[in-house]
Amino acid sequence: MINIIENKCDFCGTCVGVCPANCIDVDEASILINHKKCIDCDLCVYICPIEVLESINEA
Amino acid sequence: MKPSYDIIVVGGGPAGTMTAKYAAENGADVCVLEKTRDIGYPVRCGEAVGHDGITQFVEMQKNWIAEKINSCTLVSPEGTKLDVPFANETGYILNRRIFDYDLSRLASKAGAQIFTKVKVQGLLFENDKIIGVKVNHLGEDKEIKGKIIVGADGVDSRVGRWAGLKTTVKIRDMESCMQYSVSNIDVKRNNMTMFVGKNYAPGGYLWIFPKGDNFANIGLGISGKYSKHKSAKKYLDEFMSREFPDASIHTSMCGGCPIAYPIKKPVADNIMIVGDAAHHINPVTGGGITPAMKSGMLAGIVGAEAIKYNDQSEKFLEKYVKAIDKDFTKRHHTLYKIKEAISQLSDEDINGIARNIDSIPTEKRTLRKVFMSSMLKKPSLIIDVMRIFTGL
Ligand SMILES: Cc1cc2nc3c(=O)[nH]c(=O)nc-3n(C[C@H](O)[C@H](O)[C@H](O)COP(=O)(O)OP(=O)(O)OC[C@H]3O[C@@H](n4cnc5c(N)ncnc54)[C@H](O)[C@@H]3O)c2cc1C
Numbered sequence: 001m002i003n004i005i006e007n008k009c010d011f012c013g014t015c016v017g018v019c020p021a022n023c024i025d026v027d028e029a030s031i032l033i034n035h036k037k038c039i040d041c042d043l044c045v046y047i048c049p050i051e052v053l054e055s056i057n058e059a
Numbered sequence: 060m061k062p063s064y065d066i067i068v069v070g071g072g073p074a075g076t077m078t079a080k081y082a083a084e085n086g087a088d089v090c091v092l093e094k095t096r097d098i099g100y101p102v103r104c105g106e107a108v109g110h111d112g113i114t115q116f117v118e119m120q121k122n123w124i125a126e127k128i129n130s131c132t133l134v135s136p137e138g139t140k141l142d143v144p145f146a147n148e149t150g151y152i153l154n155r156r157i158f159d160y161d162l163s164r165l166a167s168k169a170g171a172q173i174f175t176k177v178k179v180q181g182l183l184f185e186n187d188k189i190i191g192v193k194v195n196h197l198g199e200d201k202e203i204k205g206k207i208i209v210g211a212d213g214v215d216s217r218v219g220r221w222a223g224l225k226t227t228v229k230i231r232d233m234e235s236c237m238q239y240s241v242s243n244i245d246v247k248r249n250n251m252t253m254f255v256g257k258n259y260a261p262g263g264y265l266w267i268f269p270k271g272d273n274f275a276n277i278g279l280g281i282s283g284k285y286s287k288h289k290s291a292k293k294y295l296d297e298f299m300s301r302e303f304p305d306a307s308i309h310t311s312m313c314g315g316c317p318i319a320y321p322i323k324k325p326v327a328d329n330i331m332i333v334g335d336a337a338h339h340i341n342p343v344t345g346g347g348i349t350p351a352m353k354s355g356m357l358a359g360i361v362g363a364e365a366i367k368y369n370d371q372s373e374k375f376l377e378k379y380v381k382a383i384d385k386d387f388t389k390r391h392h393t394l395y396k397i398k399e400a401i402s403q404l405s406d407e408d409i410n411g412i413a414r415n416i417d418s419i420p421t422e423k424r425t426l427r428k429v430f431m432s433s434m435l436k437k438p439s440l441i442i443d444v445m446r447i448f449t450g451l
Contacts, residue, residue, distance in 0.1 A: 012103060013215025014235060014315030017228045018283065022220045027178055028095045047283050049235045049291035049313035 001058050002033055002044060009052045015044035060174055060196070060203065064090045065366045067192055067205035068171075069179045069218050071098045074334025074351035075211030076162040077116065079171035081359025087366045089171040089359075090203075091163065092194060094178040099159030103314035104348070105238060105268050105276050107251060110149040112349035116356060119151075120161065125270035126152040128251050135413035136256025136406040142421050150251065152268045152276065153348075162352075182208065182221045189222060189329040206371050207362050208330050211355060214315045216336030222327055226336055230283035232319035234263050234345060237291035238278025240310035244303045246275045256406045260294060261285040263345075277303070280316055280345055282402070318342040320395050321388040326376040331358045339383070342395040350387055357382040 013026045023037035024044060031052075045053045066082050068075045071093030082089045095101075106125065113119055128150035133141045163173050176197055183191035183202055191204040210218030210226075219226035246269045254265040262282025269275045277299070281291050291313065299306060317338045325332040333339065334351035341350065361379040365371045 010311075010313050012312070012314040013213065014233065014313070016215035016217065017315050017317060018230050018233050020227055022217060022227070025217075026215055043230050043283075046287035047230060047233055047235050047315065049237045049286070049315075051290050051292065 001035060001056055002038060003054050003056045004031055005052050006031065008050060010050060014047055014049060015053060018043045018047050063204035064088050066207045066209060066362050067092065067203060068209045068211050070211035070213055071163055071173065072211060072213055072334060072351060073159060073162055073348055074355040076166040077352045077355030078209050078211055078333055078359040079166040080169045081356045082363045083170035085360055085363030087363040091166060091171060091173045092177040092179055093175045096175055098163040098175060099156045101312055102155045103312055104155050105266055105278055106153040106155050107268050108151055108153055108348050116352050123153050123158045124151050125154045127249055128152065130250045132250055132252040134252060134254040135410050136258060137410045139413040139417050141413055141416050152270050206329065207365060209358055210332040210336045211334050213335045214317055219332045219336060222330045224324055224327060224332060226322055226332060228317040228319055232317060233283040234280035234316040234318055235283060235286040235291045236278060236280040236316055237295045237313045238276055239308045240276050241306040241308050242274045243305055243307045244273055244275060246273060255409060259298065262402055265298060316340060316345045318345055318398060321391055326373055326380055328373045329371045331376055331379055333358045342391060342398045353386060354383050
């Protein structure tokens, strides 16, 4: 699962651009991931310029 | 806001406002919907443009210009500095906040309606046909009908995807970018400096674009191929603490640049995609302002025609595809290949080429000579890059 360190986010939308599942929604000052649609590819984690996203193992 | 328009443009960047301007001028009833509170802000851009790039659309205004540029310097991985004066070209570092705002005023003057704080959340369909958009305006959900929807929604575009168009950027074609606008630095005026090499910015470059005395946009883009191992921010912070430890940082921002082939299919029935959303960006330089304006202009003209002839089918909107193909997308295909070739060069290759060029005296360093010289060393494409940079 992808975790968002939200107070770190700049809402630039780069993650949205690479998300193959189209499951990230970025507004002016908010970011939301639709976890049901997320395919855990972690591309958003790799592309984020400021390391806002992290991949965590579901317990 | 009216319940319906001929053309609804999603996104108020240069692509969106130019679409709206030209569509309105050609008789269509148009609106622009922008999710942020302010057109032109936040600025996610290095703000470099070429004179001709902008003046093909609008007259250059003094208050758009933060700095005039008449030369560029390329710094090789081992530190060889290559100064190349511009011959006929002039470049600028813009104040995009003012520039984008004024473009939206031009669109409005032409008859388009601009709205901020309107987030488009999906498309409206009727029997599989696109008939409008679903929006949230200051907390309230609404529907707006439109005969044509234009996706000018930038790197985080979703409009095309909602319509089944393939706008997702491959990770290897996305530049992960970070920029600081800083003061208290020593910066060469009227010159843009670019650093290349794996230590500065793998698969991209680092730029210093001055904006007045002791002030500059300093940023970089790294390829998505490499950002997994170390983020853009880390690369930039390392550079800043090494080169400008005393700088004051006035703006920090990040963003993404799709340096990809233009999307194969930017139209379908009742929809067109323009600007960054359609990957209309110079794949070598990452310059996207001018191509965004161009695809916006062409989409606006075709959109208005489609309204006039009451035909918003994919077939009719193909005219837009033909127009951009003729104008820049073919060139972007070539540039993409150049980008790929450059990405194959090792730091040693670049050092060698740079040393070779360095042996030509600056005053004789015309782009032609530079080109011939590097051809002798290695038939590489690095000099094409310089030409592209100077021509932006
Ligand atoms: C760090 C960086 C440096 C750059 N430097 C340069 C440079 O020096 N020179 C250059 O020419 N180019 C540069 N570029 C590229 C340039 O910024 C873009 O190509 C250009 O802004 C594209 O214009 P656009 O109108 O297509 O998209 P944008 O300017 O991104 O505009 C898209 C707009 O759509 C809005 N939007 C998105 N989704 C929605 C929605 N659902 N509802 C409503 N509104 C929405 C966004 O808020 C945004 O305002 C740089 C890019 C980056 C990231």
